[in-house]
Amino acid sequence: MKAFLGMGLLGSNFVKAMCQKGEDVNVWNRTHSRAAALEEFGAKTFEKVEDAVRNADLIHLTLKDDAAVDEVLIKAAPGFKQGAVIIDHTTTSAEGAIERTKYWKVQGYTYLHAPVFMGPMNALDGSGSMLVSGDQEVIGRLSQELSGMTGKLINLGTEEGKAAGMKLVGNLFLLSMTAGVSDTLSLAKSLHIPAADVLELFSNWNPGAAMPSRMKKITEGNFSQPSWELNMARKDAGLMISAADKAGQKLTLIPAIAKVMDEWIEKGHGSDDWTVISKDNI
Incomplete structure (x- = not known):
């Protein structure tokens, strides 16, 4: 099961695409009405972020910036399933991506930064480009998931934070x-x-x-x-x-x-x- 946090134009269309594929998706947004609008597509909405991520194996994020990502993940953490994987599509600083990768690994979770060159329509039809870098074993495990969301998955190598910089x-x-x-x-x-x-x-x-x-x-x-x-x-x-x-x-x-x-x-x-x-x- 998946959770998706952040129902802006990009996040909401990612969720619509997942629901069209028959996937079970829990969604959360700071303004709940934006999340509730996804219920007609089959998404399950939650007012508390920790409830949205509970039992989710994969947790996707499309938020505003580093501060928003850090704040939301800390609030969500009490609901994290053991071994959950966090996939962050937010445009952030390279330093922030590196720090979060290290921090959540210590906490027992996998964090992968996967920013995108995709607009809302790209998210809906699975086109555009997605960038990843860092632990190649992690990227290998998640490549099928990520490739299904975008037209092109661009692996930039082992350097943490390079995807954010690019x-x-x-x-x-x-x-x-x-x-x-x-x-x-x-x-x-x-x-x-x-x-x-x-x-x-x-x-x-x-x-x-x-x-x-x-x-x-x-x-x-x-x-x-x-x-x-x-x-x-x-x-x-x-x-x-x-x-x-x-x-x-x-x-x-x-x-x-x-x-x-x-x-x-x-x-x-x-x-x-x-x-x-x-x-x-x-």
């Missing part, structure tokens, strides 16, 4: 990409280009496809053979900023990038590939 790395990229899209639309508006036309451009031209080769070039430190010189990229950034300023539009990322470009040009890297601005981060 989740944050991925989320940083998503935040940066979204801010970049916002700047793109802001510039387009400045130039009287409809958002629909920008969407059509990216439907025909996908710069994201170049991400692996761009990352490879950066990590190899190959800046002396430019495909786009830093001086030229900085010139283009200036045109973007000027166009937006004239139209009264705000750019979030580009002014900050331009400032870093200026620093690297002052160091004498104007003729290098513009990705040299990432050199110190390799």
Whole structure:
């Protein structure tokens, strides 16, 4: 039997998917009405978290942060079945994941951090990606359970906390990409280009496809053979900023990038590939 703690959009759809498979799932949420909404799908709800986990072999969590995970697990602990396994899908710090793994092992329980790159619909249809790292024996035992929840289970090796760190790395990229899209639309508006036309451009031209080769070039430190010189990229950034300023539009990322470009040009890297601005981060 399973328990699932945290009935946000992700957790509730994970539970719906489990119920559709005919699994018995106990659910709990701090706001009980969110848990109660899962009863029509076959889940059994509880107002006290310790009752929800009682007799559960597997306890899944999707909560807010480190503090919430620690608080809920401590409250739930009196109901833990001997040898219960805790699988935490919450996005947390790497340090928190490492500490919880050690702490709950001492208490006689298995804790595995398994964060996800999955939205609510991914949780419902078992697509997307889930990350794990740490004790390979534990991961081996739980791989079937976890693989059934996601389209791809990515095992990052034996290092505790690496899954948590990689989740944050991925989320940083998503935040940066979204801010970049916002700047793109802001510039387009400045130039009287409809958002629909920008969407059509990216439907025909996908710069994201170049991400692996761009990352490879950066990590190899190959800046002396430019495909786009830093001086030229900085010139283009200036045109973007000027166009937006004239139209009264705000750019979030580009002014900050331009400032870093200026620093690297002052160091004498104007003729290098513009990705040299990432050199110190390799």
